[in-house]
Amino acid sequence: MAGTKTFTMIKPDATAAGNTGKIIDRIIQAGFSIVEMKWTTLSNDQAKKFYEVHAERPFYGELVEYMTSGPIVAAVLEKDNAVEDYRTLIGATNPKEAAPGTIRAEFAESIAANAVHGSDSDENAKIEGDFFFA
Ligand code: UDP
Numbered sequence: 584m585a586g587t588k589t590f591t592m593i594k595p596d597a598t599a600a601g602n603t604g605k606i607i608d609r610i611i612q613a614g615f616s617i618v619e620m621k622w623t624t625l626s627n628d629q630a631k632k633f634y635e636v637h638a639e640r641p642f643y644g645e646l647v648e649y650m651t652s653g654p655i656v657a658a659v660l661e662k663d664n665a666v667e668d669y670r671t672l673i674g675a676t677n678p679k680e681a682a683p684g685t686i687r688a689e690f691a692e693s694i695a696a697n698a699v700h701g702s703d704s705d706e707n708a709k710i711e712g713d714f715f716f717a
């Protein structure tokens with residue numbers, strides 16, 4: 584059975600552009616409740632650890648630099664089928680491929696600065712939520 588929780592971050596491009604409130608509104612309108620939420624700035628070590636699975640990818644260094652470039656909002660969200668429904672709400676990683684009406688289609692600047700994070704599995708939702716809120 585699909586889990587009821589997922590983890591998100593509103594990324595530095597979106598907080599800098601003043602889109603935090605609009606994105607939170609979209610999340611709530613889509614039926615998610617906020618279980619935990621925190622405005623914070625990632626240290627270099629935190630960003631490296633959070634994205635460790637991508638350590639071998641060519642964009643890892645830039646990703647860490649970008650994710651530490653300004654404040655983020657970290658949150659645990661609750662809804663039936665949370666992980667899958669949230670990935671649908673945010674859209675594809677590359678905003679050029681994100682479906683119309685998705686958060687990334689509306690707010691992302693680029694494939695790197697793509698406005699939001701969303702967990703990709705129940706297992707990672709738990710790991711990522713605990714990373715900020717254990
Ligand atoms: N990313 C990037 N370049 C790429 C692919 C990904 O900068 O070619 C960044 C982007 O910010 C993305 C994050 O790395 O959100 C994690 O990548 P993943 O493939 O897990 O995408 P997501 O799960 O966020 O859609």
Ligand code: MG
Binds near residue numbers: 701703
């Ligand atoms: Mg991912």
